[in-house]
Amino acid sequence: MDVCIFAMFISAIIIYYFSEKILIRPLNKINSTAKSIAKGEFDKRVELESDDEIGDLANSFNYMADSLQSLEDMRRSFIANISHELRSPMTSINGFITGIIDGTIPKEKWIYYLNIVHDEIKRLMRLINDILDLARLESGEFSINIGVFDLNELIRQRVIKFEDKINRRGIEVNVKLIEKKLKVKGDRDRIDQVLTNLIDNAIKFVEDKGLIEIKTEIKERKVIVHIYNNGPAIPKEEIKYIWDRFHKVDKARSKGGGTGLGLSIVRQIINQHGETIWVESGDFGTRFSFTLSLV
Ligand SMILES: Nc1ncnc2c1ncn2[C@@H]1O[C@H](COP(=O)(O)OP(=O)(O)O)[C@@H](O)[C@H]1O
Ligand SMILES: [Mg+2]
Structure with a gap:
């Protein structure tokens, strides 16, 4: 025991x-x-x-x-x-x-x-x-209100809205849209905001008498919208920061009194759509591209 x-x-x-x-x-x-x-x-x-x-x-x-x-x-x-x-x-x-x-x-x-x-x-x-x-x-x-709208029409309207600014600086704008109508799924007002911000940036960062190109293409049930401008490249080490809030590559020269918030807003909207956005920049210029789903 x-x-x-x-x-x-x-x-x-x-x-x-x-x-x-x-x-x-x-x-x-x-x-x-x-x-x-x-x-x-x-x-x-x-x-x-x-x-x-x-x-x-x-x-x-x-x-x-x-x-x-x-x-x-x-x-x-x-x-x-x-x-x-x-x-x-x-x-x-x-x-x-x-x-x-x-x-x-x-x-x-x-x-x-x-x-x-x-x-x-x-x-x-x-x-x-x-x-x-x-x-x-x-x-x-x-919240994103997904509806159906004609992307081509929206792009044309946006370009017209910027016509004054474009003409004043002698910028050449090429709009190359596939097909007459392009029905996509998305929140029209928010996509409008994305286009407005990207076109505004292209105009702001292109040189006088420069070139801007807005193009759509279709790949595997997705529409890809490209917004291109020629001009100096965004430095390689800066590319990953441009999406950050308040980030401006050239703070001293910051054009048009930008806030550095545009691209953060743009990316947030595209992410909430479940779509993607990316940028390529080099000697050829700068191209932002984003996807949208076809109806
Ligand atoms: N098309 C472009 N070409 C060259 N640099 C660009 C372009 N778009 C954006 N950037 C760079 O990314 C930064 C962030 O853009 P954004 O968030 O829209 O801010 P903002 O337009 O207020 O400066 C810009 O300040 C600029 O340095
Ligand atoms: Mg901007």
Whole structure:
């Protein structure tokens, strides 16, 4: 009997020892790391080297912590970028209006400076609209309403809308559409936004008297829309960043007061359609292409 009790006692100690080493201690580590992360210390990770399920749990936990950290980094840089983008127009509006009020800017120059103020306000409005669009797209608030529409007609309308800008800069535009009508599935308004952004970029980044080509082709039940402009290539190391929010390749020369949000919005819309978009850029120029499904 005594032997039996002794054996039970020993096995209890052994079980306790192993469960402490294999389960309790590692779980405590994970637990305390989770608490630190919840308090905002996003760089904390669980350090555990074991080949069992607890080790797997620690790895998954660290993976989750990585995602949280990158989301947090994104949130921070998003806010920093917005503040930066808001500050420069605000500073110049403030400067010119102050100059008018206190008389440093003479009356005959008022219209000139008010026009600049007007441009800056338009820029701010574009920025706010883009930010709102992106936020709505990302939160899923803008659900995509898939319908059927004639892509060719939409493309023609878009080109006409830009006619003034195109003519003013002597740009040549070739539109090569297959067939008269091209029925596709998609949210017409959102695809309109995609075309508007891509054509706007092509016009902005093509040189005066340059060439823009808008083309459609069909491949395996998909329509591919190509929007091409000649001109200098996007540097290779920049290509993967152009889809990022607020990314502008040439910040100093940033043309037309862009927000750097256009391509993020475009990609989000195409992804929500379950379609793809890509870019090729080189000595030949720059070509953005995206797919849509045929009806
Ligand atoms: N057609 C193009 N040719 C050359 N560079 C382009 C073209 N389209 C986009 N880019 C580059 O990608 C960046 C991001 O584009 P976008 O998100 O539309 O921002 P924005 O037009 O406000 O500058 C642009 O600033 C530009 O540097
Ligand atoms: Mg743009």
